[in-house]
Amino acid sequence: MCDYCASHGGKLRWYLNPENYSDRFLDDKKRMKILYDITGWGIDQYLDHATKLSKKAKIPILGGLVRKIGNYIVPNKHSGQVVNLRDAFKIVDLADNLCILDCVCRKNIRGSKEGVCINFGPIKELFQKLKPSEKIEVITPNEAKDLIKKSDKRGFYHQVLYAKLPYPVVLCNCDSNSCTAYKLRFNFGIERGMMKGHEVGILDEKKCDGCEYQKAPLCLHYCQFGAIKWNSNERIIQIDKNMCFGCGLCVTHCPKGAISLQKRINFPEIKQMW
Ligand code: SF4
Ligand code: SF4
Incomplete structure (x- = not known):
């Protein structure tokens, strides 16, 4: 907490x-x-x-x-x-x-x-x-x-x-x-x-298709905290937990339901980073 x-x-x-x-x-x-x-x-x-x-x-x-x-x-x-x-x-x-x-x-x-x-x-x-x-x-x-x-x-x-x-x-x-x-x-x-908020966004790689049918990855577009990076070679995003504020906008806007919010305290490397 x-x-x-x-x-x-x-x-x-x-x-x-x-x-x-x-x-x-x-x-x-x-x-x-x-x-x-x-x-x-x-x-x-x-x-x-x-x-x-x-x-x-x-x-x-x-x-x-x-x-x-x-x-x-x-x-x-x-x-x-x-x-x-x-x-x-x-x-x-x-x-x-x-x-x-x-x-x-x-x-x-x-x-x-x-x-x-x-x-x-x-x-x-x-x-x-x-x-x-x-x-x-x-x-x-x-x-x-x-x-x-x-x-x-x-x-x-x-x-x-x-x-x-x-x-x-x-x-x-x-x-x-x-x-x-x-x-x-x-x-x-x-x-x-x-x-920062109490959660962080976590990607389920199996569900992410890199927003194949969109002009750009939607989660990347909506994240205002610079926490999402686009890997163009593998056509997948990565979420930097250190930079994530847990706002959940990526969750709302992902058409594949590939991102969920999980409690910050469950990740030892960021649980003291507010
Ligand atoms: S939860 Fe918010 S800050 Fe974190 S990756 Fe998603 S949009 Fe960015
Ligand atoms: S919005 Fe969803 S499907 Fe699109 S790149 Fe982000 S995680 Fe992948």
């Missing part, structure tokens, strides 16, 4: 532990400040801080220290972990006050508006209070699952975000071009910005 689960999961994954959705977490003033920031106009300042921290993480020598500090402070702020489709469904069943808001990462990075972030807990009430003129769509768990399923088909991975661990507040459907968390990890080396 990851250290988030060790500290906050009981015997479950931290985001599947019903206790972590309790309102008692709202008594924490620091958490409330984060919730106000990420829900209200403070989000711009919040993203600005993340960008500044990230830039410093690239400076030679000093960058190592900045990354260490970043990894230390992120769990006390706002970030998350990749989850597979099945866990994403379980999260919306555990959460209450589901609502869709436009994705702030897409707005910030690409200037586009897209309602793909499922928010829950106190966010709805806070958003209505802080941004009364902005659009908010209240949804049922089934509508949330439909959005997650459609996003999965579109090639968006799912990530559960906390407002100070272990309190989950958002299930986002994102892509590597837009996602601030992805950039924190991949562009600037702050791993806690986006933790």
Whole structure:
């Protein structure tokens, strides 16, 4: 298990532990400040801080220290972990006050508006209070699952975000071009910005036909983490378990059912790699 689960999961994954959705977490003033920031106009300042921290993480020598500090402070702020489709469904069943808001990462990075972030807990009430003129769509768990399923088909991975661990507040459907968390990890080396998920994709070579009738291997096309390599001589793919985030997009899109998700902890070489 990851250290988030060790500290906050009981015997479950931290985001599947019903206790972590309790309102008692709202008594924490620091958490409330984060919730106000990420829900209200403070989000711009919040993203600005993340960008500044990230830039410093690239400076030679000093960058190592900045990354260490970043990894230390992120769990006390706002970030998350990749989850597979099945866990994403379980999260919306555990959460209450589901609502869709436009994705702030897409707005910030690409200037586009897209309602793909499922928010829950106190966010709805806070958003209505802080941004009364902005659009908010209240949804049922089934509508949330439909959005997650459609996003999965579109090639968006799912990530559960906390407002100070272990309190989950958002299930986002994102892509590597837009996602601030992805950039924190991949562009600037702050791993806690986006933790790997609990599974890895494993190939059943007997079932893979190299997407013979497709223009390109579909799993390769949909993997946003660089974990899949194409062996053109043997016309087969290989999955690098070290690089796999367990998002499951390759599983969804493989027409042959050749990839399954298996628990990270069953593979000694990667079980501590989050
Ligand atoms: S190999 Fe599959 S499960 Fe792993 S990161 Fe790529 S798409 Fe996701
Ligand atoms: S999508 Fe499935 S069949 Fe196609 S290359 Fe990947 S594993 Fe093989």
